[in-house]
Amino acid sequence: MIARILDRRQRPRLRRETPAALKWAPACNRMDTTMSEHPVVGAPERILLPRRLRAPEVVSLLGDIRRRQGTGPLVLDFREVEEFDSSTLALLSYVRNGPEGLSPVNVVGALARAEESFARKRADGAPAARPEAGGWAGRFFRSVADRFLGSIRSVGLFLTMFGDEVYHIGVYLRKRKGVYPGEIWNQMFFMGYQSFPIVCLLLFLVGVTISITSAEQLQLFGADIYIADIIGYAMLRELVPLMTGVILAGKVGAAITAELASMTVLEEVDALKTMGLIPEKFLMVPRLLAITLVVPLLVAMADVAGIFGGMLVAQVTFGMTPMAFLDQMVNTVDWIDFAWGLIKTVVFGWAVVVGAGYKGLTVGRSAEEVGRATTESVVLSVTLIIVIDCIFAFVIY
Numbered sequence: 001m002i003a004r005i006l007d008r009r010q011r012p013r014l015r016r017e018t019p020a021a022l023k024w025a026p027a028c029n030r031m032d033t034t035m036s037e038h039p040v041v042g043a044p045e046r047i048l049l050p051r052r053l054r055a056p057e058v059v060s061l062l063g064d065i066r067r068r069q070g071t072g073p074l075v076l077d078f079r080e081v082e083e084f085d086s087s088t089l090a091l092l093s094y095v096r097n098g099p100e101g102l103s104p105v106n107v108v109g110a111l112a113r114a115e116e117s118f119a120r121k122r123a124d125g126a127p128a129a130r131p132e133a134g135g136w137a138g139r140f141f142r143s144v145a146d147r148f149l150g151s152i153r154s155v156g157l158f159l160t161m162f163g164d165e166v167y168h169i170g171v172y173l174r175k176r177k178g179v180y181p182g183e184i185w186n187q188m189f190f191m192g193y194q195s196f197p198i199v200c201l202l203l204f205l206v207g208v209t210i211s212i213t214s215a216e217q218l219q220l221f222g223a224d225i226y227i228a229d230i231i232g233y234a235m236l237r238e239l240v241p242l243m244t245g246v247i248l249a250g251k252v253g254a255a256i257t258a259e260l261a262s263m264t265v266l267e268e269v270d271a272l273k274t275m276g277l278i279p280e281k282f283l284m285v286p287r288l289l290a291i292t293l294v295v296p297l298l299v300a301m302a303d304v305a306g307i308f309g310g311m312l313v314a315q316v317t318f319g320m321t322p323m324a325f326l327d328q329m330v331n332t333v334d335w336i337d338f339a340w341g342l343i344k345t346v347v348f349g350w351a352v353v354v355g356a357g358y359k360g361l362t363v364g365r366s367a368e369e370v371g372r373a374t375t376e377s378v379v380l381s382v383t384l385i386i387v388i389d390c391i392f393a394f395v396i397y
Contacts, residue, residue: 044073044103052083058091069099079106089118110267117365161280161358165288168281172289178278183286191252191287192294199247199298200305206239207231207309215317224318225328231310232329236337237396240302242389245348248291249381253356256287257377260360261370269361284357291349299345303338344392351384 045068050057068074076095081088092115095104107115172179214230260283263269269279307329314320359377363369 044075044101045071046075046077046105048077048079049081051080053078053081053088053091054083054085055087058087061091065102069101073101073103076102076104077106078104078111079108081111084111084114086118089115093118114365157362158355158358161361162354164280165284165354165357168278168285169288172281172285178281179285180282184289187287187290188294190255191248191290192297195248195251195294195298196301198251199244199302202247203235203240203243203302203306204309206243207235207306208313210234210239211310211313211317215313219318224314224320225324227310227314227318227320228325228328229332231307231314232333233337235303235306235310236333236341238341238389240299240306241341241344241348242385244295244298244302244345245352245385245389246382248349249352249378249385252291253352253377253381254374256353256356257360257374258370260357261363261373264361264363265365265367265370279361280357283361284353287353287357288350291353292346295346295349296342299342303341340392340396344389347388347392348385351388352381355380355384 047061047064049061053061065074078092088111092104092107092111095102168178211227211231214227215224218224218227260269263283269283272279272282311320311322311325314325315322356377359373359380363373
């Protein structure tokens with residue numbers, strides 16, 4: 001027994017040090033430091049970072065790093081980091097470009113992609129180098145050229161996506177694969193049934209407004225009967241398609257962009273690619289088929305609402321009976337006018353959905369970009385509608 005006690009006293013004791021990282025462990029989910037009982041002289045100390053690494057944990061980690069900087073090299077292991085924010089990305093940038101003896105390892109997955117996007121955004125937002133020659137004129141023309149080339153690139157991507165969607169719809173109609181059928185009905189309910197009240201109400205008010213503004217001028221020339229011609233021709237060919245397209249751009253286009261942009265930011269689109277699906281087909285084809293199927297019903301109901309508004313004003317202002325109003329309108333307006341209005345609205349609907357999908361699937365990886373993409377989608381859709389309507393005017397008239 002005495003020999004054992006003496007033997008124990010003669011053994012060298014191993015000094016157990018409490019890692020400084022454990023002092024701020026309550027602020028993290030888990031923080032671990034890999035230290036061996038027989039440390040290798042000169043070997044870097046490794047800190048295994050927790051699963052959640054956001055602003056509070058980053059602040060505590062920076063304080064711990066400053067306390068350890070004089071003790072030797074330090075390695076931050078990001079293998080288990082899953083929850084992070086912009087402060088985590090700033091920490092990575094500091095570690096990579098900061099003091100010597102500090103290095104990150106195992107930066108993979110979503111964190112690596114976010115770091116790459118963060119670095120690219122910083123590079124894009126960095127001020128451009130001042131040209132050596134040319135002065136303000138050179139800077140001005142360079143800025144104009146950059147904007148022009150960016151616009152050309154965006155137009156090319158938009159047309160490419162439009163061509164892809166036409167191809168995907170053809171493939172789906174031939175093979176009936178790659179798209180969830182129930183989604184088409186969901187989109188028809190959203191685009192058609194839920195858009196019907198606002199479309200009919202606004203077109204009714206437009207018909208009333210056009211009739212009131214035209215009635216006074218027609219009375220000066222004794223041409224009261226021609227109010228039916230004006231209402232029928234203006235509604236069927238121009239106002240119903242144009243107003244329906246603008247309403248769809250504000251209601252349907254904004255919703256599609258917000259939904260697809262959120263899916264892109266939350267990496268649901270990347271998950272579809274991982275599953276072997278084509279996001280442009282799986283997400284866009286149901287919406288394009290739905291808008292194609294619901295537009296004829298919307299146009300027909302909007303035509304009825306607009307003509308009814310004009311008929312109501314004609315009866316109140318001129319005492320014209322509904323039968324006389326319809327007889328006069330039918331003698332002037334033909335079925336080809338209704339057909340042109342229907343074709344224009346279908347094209348407007350496609351422009352709205354493709355523009356919304358383009359903005360939603362090419363959004364940046366932040367909440368701010370989602371809001372910006374939604375606004376740009378509405379502006380793009382309304383601009384496309386006006387341009388296409390102008391082209392139709394040259395073709396029809």
